[in-house]
Amino acid sequence: MEKKRSSYTNYKPEDISGVKLSEEKYSVIGKSVPKIDGRVKVTGQAKYTGDLKFPNMLVGKILTSPHAHARILSIDTSEAEKLPGVKAVITHKDVPSLKYGISPARWDENIFCIDKVRFVGDKVAAVAAVDEDTVYKALKLIKVEYEVLPAVFDVYEAMKEGAPLVHDEYPRNLNAEIHQNFGDVEKAFAEAYYVRTDRFVGNRAYQAPMEPHSAISIWENGKLTVYCSTQSPHYFQYYIAREFGMKMGDVRVLKTFIGGGFGGKLEPTGLEFAGAVIAKMTGRPVRMFYDRADMFAHNRGRHRVHMEITTGVDKNGKILGVHANFIQDGGAYTSLGIATAYYAGAMLPLTYDFENFKFDMLRVYTNLPACGAQRGHGAPQPRYAFESHLDRIAEHLGIDPVELRLRNARKPNTVTPNDFGVQSCELTACIEKAREISGWNEKKGKLPKGRGIGVAVGSFVSGAGYPIYRTDLPHSSAIIKVGEDGTSATLYTGANDIGQGSDTILCQMAAEAMGFTYENMKIVAADTETTPLDFGAYSSRQTLMSGAAVKQAGEEVKAQILEMASVMMEVDVGDLDCREAVVFCKSNPEIRKSFGEVARTFFVQKGPLVGRGVYSPPKLGGKFKGAAVGTSPAYSFATQISEVEIDEETGEIDVKEVWDVHDCGQVINPSLLHAQVHGALYMGMGETVWEEVVFDDKGKILNPNLGEYRLPTALDMPKISSELVESYEPLGPWGVKEVGEGATIPTMGCYNNAIYDATGVQVNSLPLSYEKVWRALKEKREKEKNKEE
Amino acid sequence: MQAITDNNGVKRYLITLNVNGDSYSRVVKANTTLANFLREELDLTGTKKGCELGDCGSCTVLLDDKPVDSCLVLAVEADGRHITTIEGLAQHEKLDKLQESFVNNAAVQCGYCTPGMIMSAKALLNRNPHPSEQEVREAIAGNLCRCTGYVNIVKAVLAAADEQ
Numbered sequence: 001m002e003k004k005r006s007s008y009t010n011y012k013p014e015d016i017s018g019v020k021l022s023e024e025k026y027s028v029i030g031k032s033v034p035k036i037d038g039r040v041k042v043t044g045q046a047k048y049t050g051d052l053k054f055p056n057m058l059v060g061k062i063l064t065s066p067h068a069h070a071r072i073l074s075i076d077t078s079e080a081e082k083l084p085g086v087k088a089v090i091t092h093k094d095v096p097s098l099k100y101g102i103s104p105a106r107w108d109e110n111i112f113c114i115d116k117v118r119f120v121g122d123k124v125a126a127v128a129a130v131d132e133d134t135v136y137k138a139l140k141l142i143k144v145e146y147e148v149l150p151a152v153f154d155v156y157e158a159m160k161e162g163a164p165l166v167h168d169e170y171p172r173n174l175n176a177e178i179h180q181n182f183g184d185v186e187k188a189f190a191e192a193y194y195v196r197t198d199r200f201v202g203n204r205a206y207q208a209p210m211e212p213h214s215a216i217s218i219w220e221n222g223k224l225t226v227y228c229s230t231q232s233p234h235y236f237q238y239y240i241a242r243e244f245g246m247k248m249g250d251v252r253v254l255k256t257f258i259g260g261g262f263g264g265k266l267e268p269t270g271l272e273f274a275g276a277v278i279a280k281m282t283g284r285p286v287r288m289f290y291d292r293a294d295m296f297a298h299n300r301g302r303h304r305v306h307m308e309i310t311t312g313v314d315k316n317g318k319i320l321g322v323h324a325n326f327i328q329d330g331g332a333y334t335s336l337g338i339a340t341a342y343y344a345g346a347m348l349p350l351t352y353d354f355e356n357f358k359f360d361m362l363r364v365y366t367n368l369p370a371c372g373a374q375r376g377h378g379a380p381q382p383r384y385a386f387e388s389h390l391d392r393i394a395e396h397l398g399i400d401p402v403e404l405r406l407r408n409a410r411k412p413n414t415v416t417p418n419d420f421g422v423q424s425c426e427l428t429a430c431i432e433k434a435r436e437i438s439g440w441n442e443k444k445g446k447l448p449k450g451r452g453i454g455v456a457v458g459s460f461v462s463g464a465g466y467p468i469y470r471t472d473l474p475h476s477s478a479i480i481k482v483g484e485d486g487t488s489a490t491l492y493t494g495a496n497d498i499g500q501g502s503d504t505i506l507c508q509m510a511a512e513a514m515g516f517t518y519e520n521m522k523i524v525a526a527d528t529e530t531t532p533l534d535f536g537a538y539s540s541r542q543t544l545m546s547g548a549a550v551k552q553a554g555e556e557v558k559a560q561i562l563e564m565a566s567v568m569m570e571v572d573v574g575d576l577d578c579r580e581a582v583v584f585c586k587s588n589p590e591i592r593k594s595f596g597e598v599a600r601t602f603f604v605q606k607g608p609l610v611g612r613g614v615y616s617p618p619k620l621g622g623k624f625k626g627a628a629v630g631t632s633p634a635y636s637f638a639t640q641i642s643e644v645e646i647d648e649e650t651g652e653i654d655v656k657e658v659w660d661v662h663d664c665g666q667v668i669n670p671s672l673l674h675a676q677v678h679g680a681l682y683m684g685m686g687e688t689v690w691e692e693v694v695f696d697d698k699g700k701i702l703n704p705n706l707g708e709y710r711l712p713t714a715l716d717m718p719k720i721s722s723e724l725v726e727s728y729e730p731l732g733p734w735g736v737k738e739v740g741e742g743a744t745i746p747t748m749g750c751y752n753n754a755i756y757d758a759t760g761v762q763v764n765s766l767p768l769s770y771e772k773v774w775r776a777l778k779e780k781r782e783k784e785k786n787k788e789e
Numbered sequence: 790m791q792a793i794t795d796n797n798g799v800k801r802y803l804i805t806l807n808v809n810g811d812s813y814s815r816v817v818k819a820n821t822t823l824a825n826f827l828r829e830e831l832d833l834t835g836t837k838k839g840c841e842l843g844d845c846g847s848c849t850v851l852l853d854d855k856p857v858d859s860c861l862v863l864a865v866e867a868d869g870r871h872i873t874t875i876e877g878l879a880q881h882e883k884l885d886k887l888q889e890s891f892v893n894n895a896a897v898q899c900g901y902c903t904p905g906m907i908m909s910a911k912a913l914l915n916r917n918p919h920p921s922e923q924e925v926r927e928a929i930a931g932n933l934c935r936c937t938g939y940v941n942i943v944k945a946v947l948a949a950a951d952e953q
């Protein structure tokens with residue numbers, strides 16, 4: 001049979017006799033291969049949503065509220081509609097009134113406000129026209145009559161009896177209330193040698209991805225296609241279908257390239273909803289977009305948390321119990337904020353080993369833009385508070401801060417008081433290595449005046465243990481299709497590369513599992529129609545979860561290749577292996593065939609060679625309310641040490657160097673991994689020193705632009721040393737864990753501790769701006785002077 | 790500059806720009822920015838827009854060899870001048886040294902800042918082939934990147950300079 005067929009082809013298998021197989025354990029993973037999309041990005045060929053053009057496409061924009069809290073009395077769109085070139089003007093009357101959101105327990109947003117607006121920037125109407133100039137003109141012609149209502153901008157004011165209500169259904173503006181109690185904190189405090197309480201306040205930071213959001217909606221035959229700047233096509237598909245009462249199969253969501261997200265592109269915006277309605281009305285594709293100021297108004301950035309932390313320790317600094325008492329400013333809507341509120345407490349007991357933990361949290365509505373999930377979701381500000389607070393404890397006890405952390409560091413194979421199972425955990429090794437490479441012992445207490453060194457640790461999930469909405473769907477899946485002549489393979493995955501490099505590392509993983517080469521991998525990703533389900537890019541989930549599905553798909557391909565080869569080569573399948581696209585006998589590696597030849601024969605005889613993989617996390621977590629948030633198959637651990645120099649005259653903070661040591665399991669691509677650390681640390685540094693969204697007394701953002709919302713520039717960045725410790729996670733494919741968010745978490749606390757070390761003053765609110773440091777120093781000088789007098 | 794006035798009384802100007810070595814003539818409004826001209830008229834979408842206020846540098850192009858934020862330059866101001874965009878750097882299949890170096894040094898994450906970043910770096914290397922690290926940082930200080938912390942970008946520019 002085979003012979004007969006071969007007479008119809010002039011196929012010649014490639015000569016692989018000379019190929020030298022590497023002797024390393026892995027041939028593709030663990031290597032710093034260049035990014036799969038590097039070339040299209042450096043040549044300018046990569047098209048982001050806003051770069052796409054479709055025939056007859058309209059452009060559209062949303063009209064937002066100028067008031068923080070106001071009743072809508074009337075909306076008159078007639079003048080706008082008359083403007084030549086305007087094709088649609090829509091308000092709440094033209095769209096479903098079903099409330100949406102992303103936290104299922106609290107769907108509280110409408111596509112357009114119906115009775116009242118709740119913050120400056122709330123959605124009121126939308127316009128689509130033939131060009132941007134016309135859109136801007138038309139927006140000005142929409143007349144909205146408002147009755148301005150009293151507004152609340154402060155959480156303490158908002159909780160007072162009789163305060164204006166942002167949502168009538170939520171008395172005292174309490175959006176969520178959490179009370180968790182593990183062990184017996186009161187008893188722990190009673191038995192403690194030293195109990196201390198400190199208070200801190202966070203800042204409102206914004207993700208500020210460089211690519212502004214846009215969404216292109218197209219209706220065809222009752223089916224909707226949306227190209228958008230999304231971190232999760234699946235969640236967008238689910239929520240868009242729900243809003244319009246459509247079948248999920250009639251909604252396709254996909255992305256091309258995404259210019260960063262950091263949590264800011266995780267939930268559908270008015271752009272997707274309004275665009276879908278306009279596209280249907282006009283029968284034309286429509287591109288809806290945010291400009292930079294709209295992005296700040298849509299926000300969903302870091303919550304500002306008011307934090308009170310009490311800790312009891314024994315004589316040796318061993319933590320006996322912790323009480324975290326927080327209030328979080330949520331802004332006008334829930335967004336992902338319920339999860340944020342839980343994360344704020346849930347992540348605290350991960351890094352240090354203590355039994356007794358009490359967590360109280362109020363998430364409060366205010367008439368400000370909604371906050372959501374920003375890199376490190378809920379964890380960074382509480383971590384800043386806790387790490388700063390621990391340094392005060394260390395000081396009181398006369399224990400070195402590094403030593404105090406070593407005494408309390410979590411160990412592998414332990415369970416936290418809130419029921420998170422931890423397998424791999426090399427926090428001790430991280431702390432020790434950071435101490436060593438930073439020269440801590442030579443520096444601590446010995447630096448010249450104005451210089452200081454500080455330490456902090458952190459930890460984060462490698463993927464949320466539960467989906468955002470309730471579903472039994474698996475979290476990740478993947479398909480690998482080998483080309484008919486076996487010289488290339490394509491990975492299909494719903495996983496979403498928003499810049500972090502998942503397309504690259506998933507292709508490395510696919511090639512490794514198949515016994516193939518990275519250079520011949522292709523990828524189709526993050527398209528609800530052509531790729532199998534994956535929940536997308538959030539909670540640092542893709543390397544572990546998407547990776548697990550990809551590994552399984554690759555292994556399925558390999559198994560079929562080896563079986564086919566066993567027939568072709570007349571060798572027992574148990575004696576065969578395949579790597580770097582060469583199938584060989586383990587007993588005699590010189591007996592070989594090319595992957596391509598075997599795959600081609602497979603295709604000729606059996607049809608497409610396909611591997612499939614799927615991943616769901618094991619059942620995780622405890623039974624108490626909110627137990628799901630913070631669960632994960634695995635946790636990363638990190639230690640950061642920073643050295644700063646403070647100008648006592650100006651308060652200026654000059655960060656000399658930062659050392660980050662990570663336990664992120666096995667590494668698939670070292671250079672991309674360290675790049676994640678650089679970027680996460682950069683974001684953490686921005687939030688620590690400069691970044692803050694500020695408002696006037698009417699709730700209007702004063703700095704909705706990249707000039708006044710101050711992102712660090714290349715001149716601001718210190719020297720960064722990113723190092724790893726040996727670690728292997730048993731529940732991750734090839735032992736992997738997360739890295740992308742973990743490195744944001746310790747930065748604020750680590751800087752604060754270094755500033756204290758340099759100056760003896762502690763700034764208890766973020767950002768730790770030059771001005772605040774300067775004021776604190778001034779206060780200290782005055783106090784000292786008064787004492788002398 | 791030749792101008793015509795449309796029925797609504799809006800004036801439009803005939804401009805001719807040399808972009809990446811080729812000459813293009815178009816009729817534009819007075820307020821058309823160079824960034825929009827490149828993106829809309831010539832479909833050169835490698836030039837990105839991150840703010841349209843001159844804050845982010847995503848739209849950096851070379852105007853007669855000097856880096857400019859093309860969102861702050863009017864298309865009419867560029868009449869008769871030479872523009873280089875990111876699409877003009879690679880020679881056929883061969884990438885520019887900087888482009889290659891960005892790929893090899895993992896200096897690209899989401900890639901949105903990348904074209905602007907490379908153009909600023911290009912301008913630097915054109916006038917100063919062997920910059921110090923500080924000079925590189927100064928040259929790209931007007932280009933914001935939210936992904937990389939600039940670590941590998943600085944490395945990539947220095948590596949490209951070394952190779953020259």
Ligand code: FES
Pocket residue numbers: 837838839840841842843844845846847848849858859860861
């Ligand atoms: S778009 Fe031109 S500087 Fe930001």
Ligand code: FES
Pocket residue numbers: 210259260499896897898899900901902903933934935936937
């Ligand atoms: S790579 Fe994303 S903004 Fe620079």
